[in-house]
Amino acid sequence: MSAVTLGSSELKVSKIILGCALYGSPDCLGRVQDEEESIKQIKTAFDAGINTFDTSNMYSNEQSEVILGKAIRQENLPRDRIAVMTKVFHPVSLDVDGCVDGEAAEHAGSHGYANQYSLAREDIFYSIKKSLERLQLDYIDVLHCHEYDASTPTHETMQALHDAVKAGWVRYVGMSNCRAWQFYVMQSHAVNNALTPFISMQNDYNLLYHQDEHEMLPTLKFLDVSFLPLSSLVNGAMSMPLDQQLALPADNMVPGGRQEWHNTIITRLEEIALQKNITMTEVAVAWSMRHERQYPETPYSSLSNPVGVGALILSGPTTRQLLDAIRGVDVLLTPADVEYLEEPYVPQKLRH
Template sequence: MTTYTTMGRSGLKVSQACLGTMNFGTAGVAGCDEAEAVRIVDAFLGAGGNFIDTAGNYSDGQSEELVGRAVKGRRDAVVIATKAFFPQGPGPNDRGLSRAHLTRALEASLRRLGTDHIDLYQCHAWDAATPIEETMATLDGFVRSGKVRYIGCSNFTASQIVEAQWAAQRAGGTPLISLQPQYSLIKRSVEAEILPVCRRHGLGALVWSPLGGGVLAGRYAAGAIPDGDSRIGRLLALAAPGARAWADDLLNARTLAVAAEVGKVADELGVTSAAVALAWVRRRPGVTSVIIGPRTVAQLEGNLAGFVLDLPAEMVARLDEASWADGLTPVTGTLATG
């Protein structure tokens, strides 16, 4: 895995595989302790990866702490991305994209990561309560201070991306260079408007949940109770808020049919379903990097296989047809540079 791409309209070089660290830490449903987290980071960097994504709210801040300790002594070889928006305290200014919260959140992330700068600082979600001009001016200030190198966003709609870029342009400030959208064979709605807007406005796509919560890895079957070690199984066991609705959204007839087709392609090629699903999404137009979130080194190694697998055109066509959804316009070609 030695393929690197530039993130959006920037000179930042990142690996096509991005190590997502939401599973790092023992708070909540994560369950990846420090020893295993270090082994995962070591294996990822050893395979040629250089891009690690975390967030201030992952495992109550443990994820950032573990990442910081895992990359100590080799910080300059790693592109660290983190995010802010979600609550990091009980107060009314302990969440969102206001200048008040973002400033405190950045300082907290720098402290947990044990670094003097963040390579890619991202808005984790849109904040309807804060003017976008305030948010973009604050982020521009972070860049000018040297504490942040580039800025991005996560889960913004097409219109929100345009608003953010226009706000930066009007102020002569720093534009966004990345978006984190959900994208996989079972979640393709971003193809309609969001990915085209990203390309027009200079944002690379750093996609999350490429395995559809494990559905495309073949972890679930129709009518079967989710494995207790699977992410859905752990969330259901803990009665986590929204877990049942999330499970129902992922485990329906359409998604399981798509997963079955992925499994057939995998069997024909002699590879895993996860490798097939990752190979499909990493070559989609507009996709720069793909977030994988292993809890073990074995899972990491299995996922990395998807970044060296080239799917035959006829199998790509089969997967496209099987995963089709209403409202999508066909997208062809490969664009891995964002």
């Protein structure tokens, strides 16, 4: 699989990144893969050309990081040939069989989570230390802030991230789950104060939700930062024919509840897949990657790297979906295909 350079860095990642959110314990997340299946999938992904793995301290209450670290060791994945991404902000539950629910403010000063639930300096250093222990690694390739923290001064967060890079615990930093103005505030502080800037940004982005095209993607283009879309397959809804989805006992694939225009897009996705004799997954991936090739120039950009959609993070795919996604990277949709898929879309409120 071909690689892409993230933002203004020299870090190259595979165009499909294996998301490890659903590795761990069903006590924390309802639908997860057990350890044996998870390790097998990580090895399959690596053998297929995927060199980048995305996790978080909070996924399955730390078990995702533990499993990824075990897979790297057990399968002898060469450290110099893989990139590991994890996140900081949320705490790990003190109850090993549970998860922490609610907003940060509800836990920051009580319930035993002081200095474990924010982007404050102490929280960041503590989280990195524990993540490195669980992953059994000496450094993290990219540390993403899991979401925006309005309670911590931006200068404290960005200085702490910079110091973590200088200490060698982290190579690069990124952001996720925020709005364009929030990203701009944090990135501008780093750039203006000679601190380590973000090289990547993770947000939801798929055929059923692509509001970030209006503000976030142009902002990232201007700042020379790569976009790493989450949820490209929408819990599998972009990979399964509509009649099969509607026949499921519990229809919970589409976040926020299924609407008629969702079904129209899924039906059109299936039509294009049949016309091209490829899978729905391949079409969904090709649509998500289209900005890699078709991103509009701005009068202010003079970039060394083509910044737009850099790579897709696929969390919880079946092995078949994973292999289909790899093929989808090379699928080119026509402008007519894109217009047909996007025409039913209904604008939505921003999720973050």
